[in-house]
Amino acid sequence: MRKFNKFRPHALAAPVESRQRWMRSRTFRSLLITVAGALMLMAAFVPSAKADLIAYFNFEDSTVGGPPDFTSEADQGLGIDTTIVTNYDPASMNSVSPGLALNVAAGDADPNDLSVHLFRSAMNDPADFDIPLFSPQGFFQDMTVSFAINVQGNGFETVTLWYSIDGGANFINSGNSASLLxxxxxxxxxxxxAAANNAPLLSMTRTLSITSR
Ligand SMILES: [Ca+2]
Ligand SMILES: [Ca+2]
Ligand SMILES: [Ca+2]
Known part of the structure; x- marks a missing residue:
């Protein structure tokens, strides 16, 4: 189990790791239901490989049927205050219950009742979910974005990590992507x-896109 430390002002090296869950529905190919359970940004100190949580999203600050809660949890890890920004149509997403069991931060006192529900994927392709990390508190290095996704049926098939070091004005393809089951x-x-290390205007984007299998 990872230990989540408080922020250390002069600490070097911090992978950002995010975890998120997605669920697809068994519906038409053009219709996707995605459920996101929790999202984490974690920082690991090099060379110790200890991981520190930068920001954490558990999507619990909403109600069933309400809009997704994209605000980070201030009481977790470093507690960086940030809000996910997405181009996803608000009419094609909401909050559903229950939350997913995986990728809940150790020490998270919130109930895991909610997850993010995305649908009409074809109308929202590609879907961007930006995580601004404009941190005056310090810099992060050696970051990793991770997430869990629960797929049911067709829909988004790939996820690609993009990053920005100019406050989101320009996003650069990290070259790192993965196929979704x-x-x-x-x-x-x-x-x-590494080009994103120590960028004060860092922003991450995970882009979900539909490609042919
Ligand atoms: Ca929240
Ligand atoms: Ca909370
Ligand atoms: Ca949750």
């Missing part, structure tokens, strides 16, 4: 390139 839970970890 057609069903079941999987955990994906995507490394953030």
């Amino acid at each position: 057609t069903g079941g839970v999987q955990v994906i970890a995507l490394a953030v390139p």
